[in-house]
Amino acid sequence: MTANMPGLEPVVPDVVLPEDEPAARRGRRLSRRRLYLRRFLRNRGAVAGLVILALLVLFALAGGLFTSYSYSDVDFTSLAEAPSPQHIFGTNSAGNDAYAQAVHGLQRSLVIAITVSLLTTVIAAVVGCTAAYFGGRVEQVVIGIVHFLLVVPSFLILALVSQRAGGDWRALIVVLTVFGWMYNARVVWSLATSLREREYVLAARFMGVSPFRIVFRHLIPNIGSLLIITFTIGVVATVQGETALSFIGFGVQPPDVSLGTMLSDGATTVTSAPWLFYAPAALVTLLTVSMALIGDGLRDALDPTSRSGGRA
Amino acid sequence: MSRYLLRKTIGWLAMIVVATNLTYFLANAFLDPRANYLQLRPPRTPEQIDRSLSQYNLSPDTPLLERWWHWFSGIVLHWDWGASPVGESVNDQIAFRIGVSAQLVLCSLILSTVIGISLGVYTAARQYRTADRFLQALSVVTLNIPTVVASLVVVLLAISLNQSLGTTLLYVAGAQSPTITGFWPLVVDRIQHLVLPTISLTVISYAGYHLLQRSLLLDTINSDYVRMARAKGLTRQAAIRRHGLRTSLIPVATSIAFAVPALFTGAVITETIFAWQGMGQYFTTTISKNDIHGAVAVAAFGALMTAIGAILADITVVALDPRVRVTGS
Numbered sequence: 215m216t217a218n219m220p221g222l223e224p225v226v227p228d229v230v231l232p233e234d235e236p237a238a239r240r241g242r243r244l245s246r247r248r249l250y251l252r253r254f255l256r257n258r259g260a261v262a263g264l265v266i267l268a269l270l271v272l273f274a275l276a277g278g279l280f281t282s283y284s285y286s287d288v289d290f291t292s293l294a295e296a297p298s299p300q301h302i303f304g305t306n307s308a309g310n311d312a313y314a315q316a317v318h319g320l321q322r323s324l325v326i327a328i329t330v331s332l333l334t335t336v337i338a339a340v341v342g343c344t345a346a347y348f349g350g351r352v353e354q355v356v357i358g359i360v361h362f363l364l365v366v367p368s369f370l371i372l373a374l375v376s377q378r379a380g381g382d383w384r385a386l387i388v389v390l391t392v393f394g395w396m397y398n399a400r401v402v403w404s405l406a407t408s409l410r411e412r413e414y415v416l417a418a419r420f421m422g423v424s425p426f427r428i429v430f431r432h433l434i435p436n437i438g439s440l441l442i443i444t445f446t447i448g449v450v451a452t453v454q455g456e457t458a459l460s461f462i463g464f465g466v467q468p469p470d471v472s473l474g475t476m477l478s479d480g481a482t483t484v485t486s487a488p489w490l491f492y493a494p495a496a497l498v499t500l501l502t503v504s505m506a507l508i509g510d511g512l513r514d515a516l517d518p519t520s521r522s523g524g525r526a
Numbered sequence: 527m528s529r530y531l532l533r534k535t536i537g538w539l540a541m542i543v544v545a546t547n548l549t550y551f552l553a554n555a556f557l558d559p560r561a562n563y564l565q566l567r568p569p570r571t572p573e574q575i576d577r578s579l580s581q582y583n584l585s586p587d588t589p590l591l592e593r594w595w596h597w598f599s600g601i602v603l604h605w606d607w608g609a610s611p612v613g614e615s616v617n618d619q620i621a622f623r624i625g626v627s628a629q630l631v632l633c634s635l636i637l638s639t640v641i642g643i644s645l646g647v648y649t650a651a652r653q654y655r656t657a658d659r660f661l662q663a664l665s666v667v668t669l670n671i672p673t674v675v676a677s678l679v680v681v682l683l684a685i686s687l688n689q690s691l692g693t694t695l696l697y698v699a700g701a702q703s704p705t706i707t708g709f710w711p712l713v714v715d716r717i718q719h720l721v722l723p724t725i726s727l728t729v730i731s732y733a734g735y736h737l738l739q740r741s742l743l744l745d746t747i748n749s750d751y752v753r754m755a756r757a758k759g760l761t762r763q764a765a766i767r768r769h770g771l772r773t774s775l776i777p778v779a780t781s782i783a784f785a786v787p788a789l790f791t792g793a794v795i796t797e798t799i800f801a802w803q804g805m806g807q808y809f810t811t812t813i814s815k816n817d818i819h820g821a822v823a824v825a826a827f828g829a830l831m832t833a834i835g836a837i838l839a840d841i842t843v844v845a846l847d848p849r850v851r852v853t854g855s
Contacts, residue, residue, distance in 0.1 A: 259666075365829045366545045369791040371552060373813050374821060378556050450670055457672045458795055462810045477674045481799060484678055485685060495675045502670040510666075 253515035260511020266504035270497070274324055277317035285318035285471050287311060297489055304489040306479055315471050316493045322383060322472040323498070326456050330390045331448030335441055337395040342402025343433040346410050347425060353403075360400045368393055372455065377464045383472070386465055390452060398444050405437055439516035446509035450502045457498055473498045527844070534840055538833035542826060549825040550594060550818070557816040559584045559611035582609040584818060597819070608819030610812070616819045619808060624827065626701050627804035631786070631793050631831060633720065634727035639782055642732040643775070646739025650747060651766060662737070669733035673795040677726040681799065684722050696721050699801040723800045727792050731785060735778060742774035772846055779842040786835035790828050 244252070254260055281302075283289070288309040289301070297304040303312035345356040363371075372393050379385030409415060410433075418428050434441075453473075459465030460474025461481070468475060473494045480491030563575040570578075579585040583596050600606040607616040645665070649658040668676070684696045697703070697719045706715045746752060747770050755765040790806070797806035805827055812820035 361541070362545055362548065365541050365832050366549060366787075366825050368787070369794065370809065370821070370825050370828060371549070373809070374549075374553060374556050377813055454670075454672045457674055458791065461674045461795060462798055464810075464813065474674070477672075477678070481674065481678055484681060488682065491678055491682075495678065499667070499671050499675055502672065503667055506666060506670040 250515045254511050257511040257514055259507045260514075263504040263507030263511065266500055267508065270320065270501055270504070271324065274317060274320040277320075278314065281311060281314050281317075283311035283314040285310065285314045286469060287314065296487075303493045304487070306487070306490050307483065312476075312490055312493055315476055316497060319471045319473045319476050319494060320497050320501075322466060322470065323453055323456060323474070323501070326383060326387055326390070326466075326472070327449045327452040327501075329387050330394060330452045331445050333387075333391040334395040334398055334448055335445045337391070338398035338402050338444065339434050339437070339441055340429070341395065342399040343406045343429045343437070345399070346403050346406035347415075347429050347433060349410070356399060356403065360396045363393075363396045368396075369455070369458070373459060373462070373464045376459060383466050383470060386456070386459070390455060394448070394452070394455075398448065401444065402437060402440065405440060406433055409433055409436055439512075442516060443509055443513050446505050446512060449505045450509070453498060453502050453505075473501075530844070531837065531841070534837055535833075538836060542829040542833060545829045546822060546826040547594075547598070550597065550822045551590070553818045553821045554590060554593075557813070557818050557821065558586075559816045559818060560586065561816055562611045579611065582611065582613055582819075584611055607823045610815065610817040610820055616817075616823050619820065620805075620823055620827070623804050623808050626802055627793060627797070627806060627827075628831075629720070630723055630727065630796070630802065630804060631789055633724045634731065635782070635786065635789060635835070637724065638728045638732040639735055641728065642735025643739050643778060645732070645736040646743060646778075647766070647771060649736070650740045650743035651762075653744060662740070665733035665736045668729050669737070671730065673726070673730050673792045674799070676730050677723075677796050677799045680722055680726040680729070698722060701802050701804070723796045723802060726796050726799075727789065730792055731789055734781070734785065738781060739774065739778050742777055743770055746770040746774045776843055776847050779839045779846065782835060782839050786832045787828060790831055 278284075283301075289305060289311065290309050293305065293307055293309045295301060295305045301311050301313065303316060305311055306315070341356060345353045372389060375393070376386055376389045379389060415428060415432055418432055423431075456465055456472060457474035457477060460467070460472050461478045463478070466472035466475055476494035477491065477498070480488075480494060484491050559579055560572075560575050563570050563578065576585045576587050580588060583593055583600075585593075597608055600608065605617070607620065609615055610619075645661055649661050652658045681698050684698055688694050688696065695718065701716070701719050702712070703715050703719075706712050743766070747766060749770075752765050752770045755769045756762065760768070793804065794806035794809055796802075797804045798810060801807075805824055808820065809824045811817070812824060
């Protein structure tokens with residue numbers, strides 16, 4: 215957690231290897247993948263994030279094996295009870311087992327976050343690169359839409375549209391994707407405009423390669439590292455958006471359960487039954503913080519100009 | 527300078543107008559005010575519903591463009607933002623709530639900027655020391671913590687503080703107590719209510735400025751002109767403040783403008799949790815009650831806040847950056 219926070223770069227200039235160093239001491243040339251891996255593993259925060267995320271995924275997948283309750287089961291003999299051997303996270307006022315709900319809610323939130331982030335990254339890459347490649351009118355329209363969304367709080371539009379979805383999580387995925395790709399597309403676009411003028415793109419264009427082939431074969435692969443980082447940051451943003459929407463009642467809605475609806479349950483009883491708040495709060499915080507740490511680690515590992523990985 | 531500002535302001539106003547009108551059409555597509563009348567007993571016939579809705583310019587029978595024109599000319603000519611499906615004036619609601627929200631958003635915007643930038647300067651000057659590492663780890667957590675969690679943790683802490691003090695020092699609900707009279711008691715009471723929501727909004731938004739300011743300042747601390755300032759005989763502190771900080775503040779100032787929409791989203795959550803009757807809470811009410819005109823007014827308010835943030839950022843950049851020459855042309 216100490217090294218390599220965002221934007222952190224060592225001020226001490228790297229010691230340049232003497233050119234005449236014996237080949238044996240320099241060791242074997244690293245493949246690109248091993249180089250990335252080594253840089254990533256050097257970042258203790260990122261490794262911690264990866265471990266936390268792995269544990270969370272394991273909990274979401276296998277956590278259900280350790281309880282006999284399902285998230286929708288109702289235990290009328292214990293309503294709003296504090297944690298006990300019977301219900302290890304306690305129960306809510308309707309008698310649902312909070313542990314079973316936490317497992318299911320984490321599953322739901324993870325699936326939504328990963329799907330939405332994947333889809334928005336893909337759309338942003340295609341739209342951003344296409345806009346940058348074609349320029350002119352296409353570019354103006356895309357940037358216009360993005361700027362419009364920077365002016366109106368996009369959260370308002372999200373809430374406006376998603377309340378129509380009636381709490382179906384699949385519809386929520388669609389809504390979050392449709393209104394989530396614009397900002398990333400702008401970032402991709404600004405990077406791709408500089409690629410547009412590169413020799414290999416010009417060469418391909420003059421050879422008569424079709425525009426879409428240029429976008430998919432030459433532009434998108436060259437911003438791959440940016441896209442991976444965008445994806446991890448997108449997961450954090452989607453989890454935050456989903457919890458906020460579900461909390462105010464426009465996202466996932468009962469009887470379905472996500473971390474957002476659990477937080478909303480916990481918020482109403484935060485003084486009388488705080489245990490209903492602790493579990494989802496801890497899970498959602500661990501999820502976002504671990505993803506952010508992984509994102510930082512990936513940025514340092516994949517960015518060729520980054521010096522924080524040291525020589526590797 | 528004033529002509530430059532005027533031009534910028536006109537540009538932003540045009541953006542606000544376009545955004546507000548587009549939201550009007552979006553809201554019309556996704557909100558159905560007829561739903562509000564369906565639950566009424568005795569049941570109304572569709573004709574009755576349409577007749578009551580057409581009083582408020584909401585009837586789906588009227589063509590959309592005609593309704594839009596009525597709504598738009600109402601705002602331009604009479605500053606009338608329309609009415610909710612049950613006939614409450616949007617103007618009245620907004621007038622009462624706008625101060626409440628602006629107070630909350632602006633207080634935490636100023637606080638988080640000041641705290642974030644000072645922490646950035648403090649930690650950049652102490653890179654890799656314990657204080658730097660601790661504050662940075664803290665910022666990474668608070669930057670990524672969802673607003674709901676941050677606000678509820680603040681509530682829990684405040685409750686335990688109140689309990690340990692034995693009196694209610696900080697209120698966890700509402701913007702003011704109903705039974706307070708007199709000027710000074712009212713001010714104190716307001717502050718007691720304002721502290722917690724402001725803290726929770728500040729906690730989630732300061733970290734972005736901290737991390738950005740820190741990395742930018744680290745870049746400039748090692749630049750030639752800061753070294754030159756040290757060589758001239760300035761103390762390290764003065765060199766950082768006068769030469770390093772000034773250049774590295776510019777990107778931070780521009781990022782503040784675009785943080786306002788996020789702050790507004792945060793305000794929706796904090797107002798719900800702290801039971802403030804502000805724009806954020808109005809936002810959830812309008813959408814769940816199919817109040818098209820209300821929702822559009824909230825969007826206009828959000829756009830206005832963004833524009834104010836952006837213009838303030840522009841002024842700051844002009845004041846800080848000697849390379850930006852502002853001429854009227």
